[in-house]
Amino acid sequence: MDNSSEMILRVAGLQSLIDLLRAQAWVVVGPTVRDGAIVHAPIESVDQLPRGIGDLQDGGSYRLRQRGDEALFGYSVGPQGWKSLLFPSRELLWSGQRDGADVAVEPAVVDPPRLALLGVRSCDLHAIAIHDRVLTERAVPDAAYAARRDNIFVVAVTCSDPGGTCFCVSMGTGPVPDRGFDLALTELLDPAGHRFLVVPGTARGAQVLDELRALAADEAAMPADEPDRLAARDVGAQAALRMGRALDVDGIRDLLYANTEHPQWEDVASRCLACTNCTLVCPTCFCTSVDDVGDLTGSTTERWRVWDSCFNTDFSYLHGGSVRSSVSSRYRQWATHKLASWVDQFGTSGCVGCGRCITWCPAAIDITAEVAAIRSRED
Amino acid sequence: MRTIEQYLPDHPFFAGLGADAMSLVGGCAANVSFAADEFLFREGEPADRFFVIRRGRVAIEVHAPAAGTVVLDTADAGDIVGWSWLVPPYRWLFDARAVEATGAVTFDGRCLRDKCEEDPRMGYELTRRVIQVMSDRLVASRVRLLDLYGAAGAGHAAPR
Amino acid sequence: MVPRPFRLVGRRQDTTDTFTVLLEPTEGDPLGFVPGQFTMLSAFGVGEVPVSVSGAAHVAGPLQHTVRDVGAVTHALSRASVGDVLGVRGPYGTGWDVAHGHGKDVVFVAGGIGLAPLRPAVLEVLSHRDRYRRVVVLYGTRSPDDLLFADSLADWQGQGVELLVTVDYGPPSWAGRVGLVTTLIPRAGFDPKYTLAFVCGPEVMMRRSAMALVERGVTPDSIRVSLERNMRCGVGLCGHCQFRELFICVDGPVLSYARVAGLLGYREV
Missing domain, CATH: 3.40.640 (Aspartate Aminotransferase; domain 2)
Structure with a gap:
């Protein structure tokens, strides 16, 4: 222009x-x-x-x-x-109507x-x-x-x-x-x-x-x-010039991959409440789950897509247990996804530096500080 | 049928063992055969032998009141059965039963132990091979303790 | 994201807790798929689960799913009877690349219900038997009562498959092997230098089996494993099935062992 x-x-x-x-x-x-x-x-x-x-x-x-x-x-x-x-945060995907043995499924109309x-x-x-x-x-x-x-x-x-x-x-x-x-x-x-x-x-x-x-x-x-x-x-x-925080992103993907096992993950887990606030306020977090809702007679069914969070224990549920049952593994998943694996998946970082996850964390966990701690104690 | 001396060097357990050592252990060996359901040994008996299976199948099992008999492991051609001859108190801790007609080479445990004492190099080599078998079986037993295919580890793609 | 209605046209109880459903679309074309792919199977009003296809890909016929009754949705599926309508989305994910085994020995290592996702691949190989050298199926399961597809197993042997079966626990009447499936790997007749191996079962079983195959001399890039994670959408949108950078529902479930061997070494990834 x-x-x-x-x-x-x-x-x-x-x-x-x-x-x-x-x-x-x-x-x-x-x-x-x-x-x-x-x-x-x-x-x-x-x-x-x-x-x-x-x-x-x-x-x-x-x-x-x-x-x-x-x-x-x-x-x-x-x-x-x-x-x-x-x-x-909640969206109807489709609804189904039972008629005898048959079920008619209608996709939700998006207007x-x-x-x-x-x-x-x-x-x-x-x-x-x-x-x-x-x-x-x-x-x-x-x-x-x-x-x-x-x-x-x-x-x-x-x-x-x-x-x-x-x-x-x-x-x-x-x-x-x-x-x-x-x-x-x-x-x-x-x-x-x-x-x-x-x-x-x-x-x-x-x-x-x-x-x-x-x-x-x-x-x-x-x-x-x-x-x-x-x-x-x-x-x-x-x-x-007036940024409240800074994150050194140099080689950050390899840094986090190389430190999949690092004492800092346990350290942050001792503070993290796994409350999911960070993922709810994050403007890029996209993980969802689905809820199937039926009426008591079983004649109508609706499937709703709802926001989910990798901090929920059930997020990685697999017949009888969760893949990521420890809080340290869930924080690691979130931070590693946001800053490292996102690059492999989508070609950009998943973090835009808005700072909401820091502000709205009840335990004041700061992703910039956690990454800096890992960087400073890298093996 | 080949003689013991001809057969043993081809058995995986003895593969690579030197000719001198081979003739030493051969001196303690004898051919045996078992009919189906015949026991090689029973729990509590002195463990004075071990077996190199040439054909057939042997079940390592234990019997408990009410629970009945449970087969814990099987050994086929190429496997060995029994290591209690090498470890005090030299007593069998399980039953070993031929599942089908089974041929084996049996070794006199005391004879072998004496030869190992006399020739520590060969003793070490033999012990190492027994430890390999024990380790393989221990690892497999540990994994089976997980009951991977049971309800808690439901296998593939059936999560909810 | 909308399931297609499929009618249950047949049902077989395979073991006490495992069953197979045969499904046909209420309208439209049958579902095309490649061996190893899965669908999202819905019990309307209860929920949806990922289930691998267990029937043949190359012949017309109902869609087959072999399911273990372990949760609310699979329990609802287990109670469906002939004539009922279930929902199907998919197929999704990567398949077993059996064609890469042309001219080679192919070895299938199955643990428990892991035989179900492998079955279409075995059937595919047997439909072009002359393109492969030796075909080996190694199958370990919990007990003789838990053996799946007994008829198929007998058929396969008749078609020149070397089949070795072992169980974790056996009654005295069981004349077969007792022991871990990995113990079959050194015994089977295949040439590790010219082998493509497909492994499916619980993750610990797959890790051990892949290690045993490597020990035998098969290279990690000639071993395929089918990983399992919580899959909710099937198309990489819901995020649940991530295994670091992989979306198991899109990049997997079938992956080269060479690609994931390192990641499998970390806990809770």
Whole structure:
């Protein structure tokens, strides 16, 4: 995209964007404050965005804070990625109706909503790209995911104030959106005023900007100039310097494979509760199970796909026992899958450095620290 | 039928044993045969022999009241039966029964022990071979203790 | 991900806890598969289990599955009777690459119900008997009462298969061998330098058998094993069956021993 398609939006212009997307039958889902956290919800107005709200994140700790400014995207990632919208935690696969000895099986009808995702961080864009690879580029793809995925409009935002557990720079996944969006915003709060540089990432995004140009008031949406671009670039550059965590990924696949047996796995197991929080908040974890549900008469049957976790004992159940019964083996499975075997399976790391697994671990287990410990005590 | 001296060097248990050693152990050997269900030895008897099986099949078994008789192991042509002759108190701990008509070479245990004492090099070589047999059987017994094919280790592709 | 309805057209009780079901689709074409593949078999309203196909791949006829009644779903399957409808998804996974044994000796080592997934491969080999040299089947199971496919075993011997059978425990009336299946490997007549071996059974049995084959002189890349992990989807999406980088349902279940020998040495992977 050439520079001429870039725009500057004032807050009123952002409202115009939301209005335009809604007029085009998109349900706009954006960040809101609920229960002391940033959570995604349908929105109609910029007034529902977390104005002036930031966050403080560390191992096992998450608090919202007042920033003392007007920033609408001044937080880092909340507990939810966008996973639950594209890959619901519970989904009907098919239902069966018994008629005498026969059973008629009907696949579930997928009727995906048209969702415009507002405020998607670069780490989460990469997570969505990873899910695309894992769930759709397979011999038998997840058709329901693909249908949902085909019905989203993505408005990304440059991360301006990364959290204490962020390490997207280590993973090469942020903080500036580089792909996978229709539009990307960078929020600017400087003497030139509260405004957003908007960059289109797709022809569809560029068309929305064209329509916005025609629609919005002159002072709310205007062409971007060079100082705006420099200021926006500086937001990303500054954010990259303020990562709360770092992970040395050099040779990490071979490192973890070579240390399948390492005392650190027992060490982490002494702290890990196997609560599955890390896998639930992880935007790339994709493991699922199925539940068969029947009515009491046995005439109808439904099969539901539900999120599962490799931290559950039953996950590896095999007639009478589990392959991974120890917590150490389950943590090892999760970390090794995320950082090492994922590369063999899908060609990329399974970690985007969003830091959620660290923040939301009740025992403050930190995957960056665990890997560093293994690296420092390698045989 | 070949003589013992002709047969023994071809038996896997003795393969590679030198000619001198071979003639030493040959001096303690005799041909024996057993009809089906005839016992080679019984639990508790003095273990003064061991057997190199030439043909047929021998069951190593134990009898318990109520549980009946259980066959723990079988030995076929090429196998040896019995190592209690080498280990105090030199008594058989199981029954050995011919499952079918069985031919074997039997060795006088005392005679062999004396020769091993006199010729420690040959004694070591013979002991090493017996240990190999004991080890193979111990490993197999340990794995069978797992009852791999029982309900707890249900085998292939039938998990839930 | 939606099961096809298959009607139970025959059922055989193989042992006290193992049975074989014969299935035909209620409509549409029969299921094509290669020996060693599995399907996901549903008892509607109860659940779904992976079960290897135990019938011949090269002749038309009902889909055969040999199942051991060890859990809720397999118990429900065991109670299905002729006329009932079960769900079938698949076939899934890799098969026994018997064609790589052309011109060689082929050795099948089966432990317990592991004979069931091997049976289609043996039948495939016997359907082109002249393409192979010696064909050896080594089969160990728990007791004489647990022997599967007794009729097949007799047939195979009639077709020039060297069959050696051993059981873990035998009554005095049992005139066959008692001992671990691995003890058959040094006795069987095959040339380890020109052998392709297929091993199926509990993992400990497969590890021991593969080691015994290597000891005999078969190279690890000429040995196939069929690994078992918790398989829920059959297509690599659910994540349950991962064995480090492998999805056993897609990359396996049949894998070269050379590929997995190292991984099998670690616990709880």
